[in-house]
Amino acid sequence: MEVLQYVIKSSGLSEKGVKNTLDLLNEDCTLPFIARYRKEATGGLDEVAIGEIIELKEQFETLEKRKKSILKSLEEQDVLTSELNDKIEKTQDLTTLEDLYLPYKKKRKTKAETARVNGLEPLAKIIMSQNAQDPEGLAHRYTNKEVPDAQSALEGARHIIAEWINERADIRNNIREQLKRFATIETKVVKKMANDEKAQKFRDYFDWSESLSRCPSHRLLAILRAENEGYIRVKVVIDDVRALDKIERKLIRSRGDSATQIELAIKDAYKRLLFPALSNERLSEAKKTADETAIQVFAKNLKQLLLGSPLGEKRILALDPGFRTGCKLVCLDAQGQLLHNETIYPHAPKNDDTGAIKKISSLTDAYKIEAIAIGNGTASRETERLVKRIHFKNAIEVFVVSEAGASIYSASKIARDEFPNYDVTVRGAVSIGRRLQDPLAELVKIDAKSIGVGQYQHDVDQTALQKSLDQTVENCVNAVGVNINTASAPLLSYVSGIGSKLAEGVVRFRESEGPFKTRQEIKKVPRLGGKAFVQAAGFLRITGAENPLDNSSVHPERYKLVASIAKDQKVSVAEMIGNTSLLKSIDLQKYVTDEVGLPTLTDIIRELEKPGLDIREKAKVFTFNQNIRTIEDVQPGQLLPGIVNNVTAFGAFVDIGIKESGLIHISNLADGYVSDVSAHVRLQQQVIVKVLEVDIARKRIQLKLEK
Template structure:
């Protein structure tokens, strides 16, 4: 069989595979492959500015596509490498090449290549090949009715001295070949579906024995051991169809197995095994009439299934289960983080940040309303008789509006003290909020924190971080490694690189979704913008500090390292806000006045790129919207067609006229009139409908809870109805802050029977009405039952 025919027989189209796996159209898959690989576009850019090419796929779906594309490209590359290696070694026979070309996963490639690895030379099949029985195996497969194995018997040669030894060696080679055949692998994929496999787990015999021994000898140790084992009690006698396994079950069982509390095994249904073996006999033995050849091939088939195929299926199933569970855990983690990052900012309020503690006291920092200045720091001891007076002195001098208390050790006690202060001084109109402090202490010792707050002790930096993350969670949380933020499910069981990659994507999505003012954004925020790398973000800040604020988006082209491709990818997410026009944030540093003109120095390198820049750049109102510069011409034609001036953008009459044109003409007709696509027109209309004055789209999300009093855990009673905020959502339920210093768990079975639908829309900061189902004071656990959910709906553009 020639190479071209082999490739034709084994070929699989990457667009076909992805389209089928993700249930999308093939033409969409082809276009998206082009955007990612040929045009090198980022996910946020594609999601917002290339909707017409992706049929409106959201960022999460696009990331799934990109991940699968990368995985399949790696399979193709690995396959080619393996083929070249085997060809060089002289081991590339047609069947092996066909198997390598047909493989659609790394597992299939490894199964095919395993016999040829150096460390696998001792396999049964390879030992038989070294005896020179490869030809005999090939003959028994291709011409079974004419082959006589006696001709390969060699007296005095170990492994070939008798016909029985030759048959054994041939059986091992044939079993190996059959397990790698394309037809076999196709049938394996067809027959051994998840519904035919079962996962079983039991309490490890060793742990059970240890528990009994400790119970006899050391009661305290026995209690500790039982407490450890208790978390896995659901899986002591557990059996479930793989098709019905939940991700949290897989991760819990894997953790229990790694800690040696559980023993785990996979089984295949008798029905699936019988079906596969029946097909194998018909496919391989259907035309074999010679009895000894028939018996040998039948034995080879059974050996191939028992020793090679079945273990491969079980290993791959276990691997797929883990991979799927990790992907879903990352998705849950990402969803929670996304909602947390999009918590609305608390603008124009000076905040007292409190990092609670006992022995070393509560670290306190008063931060200005812009977050740019630390007004005061102090350490307050909870058991001090003068604590309320010290808080009053801080407020008298610095007039903070809100108190943000970290939720770490000592939170409950600090909350009680500050609540007492607020109740005593009601005339001050103060409120406090519990702030997720995860990662604050880690941030406080980073190089970035040292650069931002060089004169502060690291313990006090964490109090500043707590205050700032209340003022603008997005700006502050992007400085922290995502895994330290503390939301999600089994995140510590996820490989670091997988978690970091996925969550960096979430942060990038959130930053690009909100958009940033290039004249006030810090370096940490800028490097999260799609298309910008660390050096480019630094160069933007350096350029701003040396030459003054950017007046026009086009000025970004003058920044070192920002070429045409980078400009295309990042420009739509960087805003330039001016006085009297939409997007102006009065709480942020004053940008350069809108009417100013500034002569720009154009370097020789810039001139050599033939970038057309005006010598005197003027502000462009469109730079404040999410309309991309590539669409400015279309936007200007649309505005001109309505007899409007772009300078009136943001005014009510302007917005009314734009909306009226959209309503009367319709999206598709407008797109036709402007010679563009409907999704671009929708973006333009949305941008032109932006109201004057500061508008942060995060305000569509839920704000954190602000309190003026405090409730005790001991005061909770079964049946009590409470209002709370969701803090974390997992596959098995949601954690809810009901104001008692401890989050309660609303298990999915207590969600009213619609958990799957609810889980897709529920997220941090959503309000829920719950009733207390159970309170366990010693174990500090609260079980809640859902009464009503007030969900916040939002979508990325």
């Protein structure tokens, strides 16, 4: 089977769309570029569908690589028949492939191998044929120095039979099916750990049992974490009697002494070989599914965070709050450059709130500050209350900004390179301020796993997680577009076709030659060839360019088309931009060609209506209930404003302005059934919640979504 047929069969997508997408991928085109600028070729496939094609292509390549490895091994063993070769070539999944290879797989020394060396395979074959009337009497013929008596001979023969049973694909698949349908996951606490303080967060799973197929992602990951940390023991269970009975029906034709020996071999094969391996396989599959769910949640959260509302190019005073060490204060210009920094001490133990107020007031005047950003960590609420006491000369908006990952950034090489003469506290405050200006541009500098919006992100497959998060960041960056004259190297590195090395080259060129004036000048960057330019150009913006299309998502390869449309309308390109009535009156069908269809033409017209429009909402000021300062102030029945700060498969956590976040369980998101939390709330969403329950001892708050 070729990759094209494999992807079509697995995805159900159209042949034309899959074929053209695979061709584009083989030409090193990126997912964002294909989704945005090659809609005619793909039939309008979106990022999700193209991502699925990429994943299936990789699966097929992994399968083919494994087939080649197995065929080579079988040839070297001189056991490859044309029938076996044909079965392997036709196999479409790794599990079936490994089952085919299992009988020929090089094994460490096993009980069956020892029995073969001792000459007991003929006896095993006679017993399996079920023709022997007296297996025990027959076994005496196979005794020797290594096999002292008939019982030892029978035992050795059963080991060989057990291995044959273990290698039967039909038997393995039957047990797999039972595990898939009926398996239960059971846990028991490790007695010596039952009273361990750290174990208490897992106490719900000290004696737990439920259907493995119905165990939700978050619970399975929590159970496996508890096992890894040594607090519980986990096992997978099915009805062993039923499983053994099904094997016996397949193998035993009649009752007799041979049947008795086969029954013993079946029990040995099941207990020693089949069930341990296949139950672990089933648990691994369940873990993989749980990982995929958790990674999807993480990716959705990350996307929402990256596409969070930017304030834009405003002059910012940013505060990284603290008590004993003070509040680090920085002033940034509209492009995020550091203008000033110092530390103020408004809180205990110094309590210099008067001096802090004077300092903030004077700096807002001196640097013409337009907004204030306050980190949401320690002393955040106290600092917010202090700032709101100040009577500014001009209207200044005050925002509380997530600090998640700021400490990671401040200690990173990127931060050291940006601010070599400043310590981590200054860098952290700068990051808080820049997040208010543009969350996407700042957050791309931080390893996504450190942002803290995931569900068990340290427990899932790290390779799969990293791949998903990288793709999410790339999609977000290219969906928004990047100002090539102000973007940092980390931000540029996620632009389609660029990468980290070229991004550094763009920044160096910009620093030595000055800002880019046209998109065509991008080609002058060393090692940025024609292919990279085609992939990247549509996502790079140049504000104030002579050609207004350079500050839009219209690709340079379509500039001539736009000029032709403008000429037909008897206006210039500049005059056509923003002229909605004119643009809507254009007969697009007139410009359809074999290469350019209605999807591309529609995208171009939509972009010309509002060129360079940011798809993100503008940042809005939010105010917590000022009477809620600790968990003791929270009472059932209260309606409180909050901000969603994490979304999981089982609900959403909401910051209501105190140290402890409250949980809106999935059952409290709506009056009816809810299957997808993210369909009701999103990260950083401003909401009103009703307090249902407060457990001060466990520091837990249960909430209900009101609006």
